[in-house]
Amino acid sequence: MVGSDASGSIRERSDRIARHIDRARLLAIAERLISVPSPTGNAGGALDALAEFLTGEGIAVERPQADHPKAPAVVARLSAGAAGKTLQFDGHLDTVHLPFVPFGREGETITGSGSCDMKGGTAAAVEAMLAARDSGVLGGGSILLTAHDLHEAPWGFGTQFDRLISDGVVGDAVLIPEPLSGHLPVAGRGQACWKVTIRRDGPPVHEVMRPEGAPRVIAVGAELIRRLGELDARVAAEVDPVAGRSSAFVGQVHAGELYNQDPPTCWIEGTRRWVPGKDRHAIEAEFRSLLDELAAETGTAIEAEYQLVRDAFALNLEAQAVADFRLAYESIAGSPLPTGPKPFVDDGNSVWALAGVPAITHGPRSGGQHTTGEWASVDDLVRVAHTYALTAALFCPRGS
Template sequence: MQTDDVIDQIDGPWIAQETLRLVEVPSVTLQEQQVCRLYEQQLRDLGLEVQVREVTPGRTNLYACLGGTGGGPTLMLNGHLDTIPNQNQQPVRRDGDLLYGRGTTDMKGGMAAILGAVRGLQRAGVRLRGDLLLTAVVGHEEPEAKKDGPLAMIDDLNQGRITCDRIVIVEGPDALWVMSMGSMVFTITLESERGGTHTQYVAFRDNPLRFLGDALSRIDALQRELDQGLVHPLAGPERIDLGIVQAGDYFNRIPTTCTLTGTRRWAPGRQAETVLAELQSLIDPIARDGGLRARVSMEHQREPFETPPDDPLVEAVAHAHRRVTSSEAEVVGKRIVGDANLYVHGSGIPTIYYGPSNETAHADIENVSIRRLESAARVYALSAMEYCGFE
């Protein structure tokens, strides 16, 4: 069977070698120029046509295509080439089955695994009907980049410069990650019209800090309601969390402005503006009671996404996982957000995640298993065969 040939032709040591080549090149967000050039060469070494899309000078998205014979849908395998900073300067090395270094699991290992998948298809003589796209983006990790690489790719999809029917992001656990909640960073601002003045001239019942406490109590009550409300079967209850409280400038002056900043995560089926309006409704009664001005602002947001379990891509990856691992793929959802949220809502293309692993992503000591890289590459190749069709 051709699937057996493909499995046999996917070579863990080769994938490990290509992973280490990538990891040896530092590529902190906004400093990806050198790794982009290396990955472009790795793609060309496989005989693939590569489209170089400049995002900012020297920083490029890369779009490569393993062309099909025609008559099948197009699948994209996607990931990012940038990493978080390597604060501990951990050395790049191999130790038995593990590869160490910043980016091994997040996510240069996955980017090497898709190279291994294409190489295995080629060496087994498989001719896909649909096209298989391999795309690499910059600007994923650090906020300073403002997701410029993923957003540039969305623009290219919408303008027809590249096309596909489904996307697999080769990041995360070796599971079918098919949904993520929406997420926003919000700030609640309470402002006093009387301005700052000595605390002895204002009763505590009129101090804006008391109403800040009321806001905290209402947020606590909201979380308890969410815990008892509609619970998503994959991601659990919605969440509201706080990380920053700011108020006051001196110990015996009432504050003019009090702020709460946090995150709100919500399930598919609602939009950010609706969730923001609910927060405003939560705070407005407190402001009226205290004679305060209340404003709820949204710093940035990602809408939720969910790809149904009977989607052809989900089924193809599930079948491939079963064939490669002799086990059923876990179907998961998460509260965290990522590029799939952007791709689904920006381009309308159904998207899922399936990665080699993510246990040590952003960890002080980051590593990835060669065995799991090889397994993931096999899953990517067999998924492409089922989804795109082959001859």
Template sequence: MNKTEINTTRQKQDREDVISLTQELVRIPSVYRPGDPNGNEEKAANFVANYLKNLGIEVHMEMVNPGRPNVIGIVDSGKPGKTLLFEGHTDVVTEGNHDAWELDPFGAEIVDGRMYGRGTNDTKGNLACMITAVHSLLRNKEKWSGKIILCIPCDEEGFMTGIKHFIKQGWADDVDGAIICEPEENQVCIAQRGAMRIVINVYGKMAHGAISWSGINPNWRMAKIIVALEELEKSEQARLGKHPLLGWPSITPTILQAPYKGDAQINVIPDHCMTTLDIRTIPGLDHKELVKSIEGIFEKLAEDDPDFKADYEVIEDRPATNTDKEDQVVQAVAAAVKKVTTKEAVYNGVPGATDGTFLHVAGIPIVTIGAGDRDIPHQINEYVDVDELAETTEIYREAALTFLNDGVS
């Protein structure tokens, strides 16, 4: 059998493996549901840990929170060299209305070349790609130096406690580059928008709706805050412009709730109104300065209204990230894309934050790439093209060889 035949046989085996592994992962629901003993990542994590052990990979499991473990796989070549990290999380978002899906959201059925199900795209398909890529290296006894770490954390879709725990435990200390396995249509994403999550509370006085003067309506005050935030968003967009990879910064009110506790009633003025902000930032937008601007809105409204009473809490703060195009891990991934697809790499940015955000904060160069339409995550009828899973597996495999062999694959 010549080299071309060997390579074709290997690619066929890798394709079969990644499709099968994706299906097995998707069929293990791992939606975090507080209070539900089965509503966490533990079953998926246990499956992955056993799968890696069966490949002969050194495996560590660490419980981040009850029922929510991280899985860490270590593949050491036995030769000194760089350390490459692949990252893909086990948790998925809720399927939402189960009946609205055309196919079982946890069935992983393949129809016309697409696999459907929650996590096929974000990001169990890419988790399967990174595992299969490493399996391929081992099965074919490829030569390389250094070490590969498979970082498989919980809770990426929440507050990213898994990756924070991974870093705190020292696993990332000696990593030279990281590939974040998320659905990006196999574009080489070297930047990410930052994220802030803020809760705003406005307080009033409960009263009868027909006797409005006897109460203090927090809804009017909250409306003024939201209007002012819209103006702040516009001014920041005008000041910073549109980032070539990340688009516009944004300030988005999401949850709006009044009363905050208790039952709402149409003829009752609530005593408390709450909103949440999902803020996405780009390089050049300082988070501390943005918070000062929000405080300024509160101060201005309080000057004009003696009954204005509000506070805020920043519950999450993730910086924007950027990795130089010339960084070794970026160059290795771009070279792998060209080798596998025969096309030049397309560079882009990630519209949201990923676990890679905190690896970046820890000083690790990151690049995000993976199978799946960028607009499909978290939607009903989520899917991934199986051809793209096979392609991504090849890209990860070639990127690892190139990075760990200093550009020679």
């Protein structure tokens, strides 16, 4: 619980926060998180490190399993001791399955696995919570900090975070420090990934020994690709002016072991994306119906592994949290933040789909996500911490 007051102009509150942002502490958090390998599904060590750091700072921490006992999530709260809104800072601590790169610093840039996506941003969010506490600007309401595993597909699909939301661990608005700093994303497409396997009866055989009339799985695969192309052309008419168009995409095709062998299986992988306003359940049903029709026509068995990554996303620019965030950003950066699309899917998509509250994706200037060359600007980590804390100072007391 924090004794604080929200009096004073936005400039006064911003200056107070700036004086209490501890650059060395922020870097210590980032180093501690990045130094622990945490590939998706195995982020328990990084989550433990965050929990230990917060406990050392006097912040009470809860560790709900949220259907993933191998790596319990981190849930921490900072209360002003007065009524108001809850602003959530959320970050995933898992990283893609690439060789681990330890923490490094080169001048005003940090490097290492997760420095961009998104341990650096999470460290900035933690510093924002601590700076809000130390500066006493939280005049009402509370900050909710969450961190979790199972974010990165195809090893995780956001299920731990989704469970936290379904269990009521969600704020009145959410800030997510993913590596996107140049614009405010206001719309994004939903995504599912799929793997289709086409099978015929019998073992692989030499092409001249194949039974007459037996299905040719490669030909069936080619027909499936053609029909998915037709689907892609049809859904191209579904366009969001910001997010872009719906799509059906094929990225991999595999079959056979030799040039003159007739294989019994062919498998194809790709994605399906859709614009805000489309029903993801109807989209999956349409995809499966297409496969069922082709299987019946060709005498093959066709199976699909269809996995939702995240639903589509839209941000209500009239929401109070969005207005407060934009005001905080402009007061610190000196210019407005333009709007634009969300090019990827993230946990903000889940917040919008499952909780219906505003979710703002905004993180530090950084790069190299999903590579071994990740980096983040230290100056921009400080800016993000400042922006998050000031947004909380504006938004949380509302309703108090």
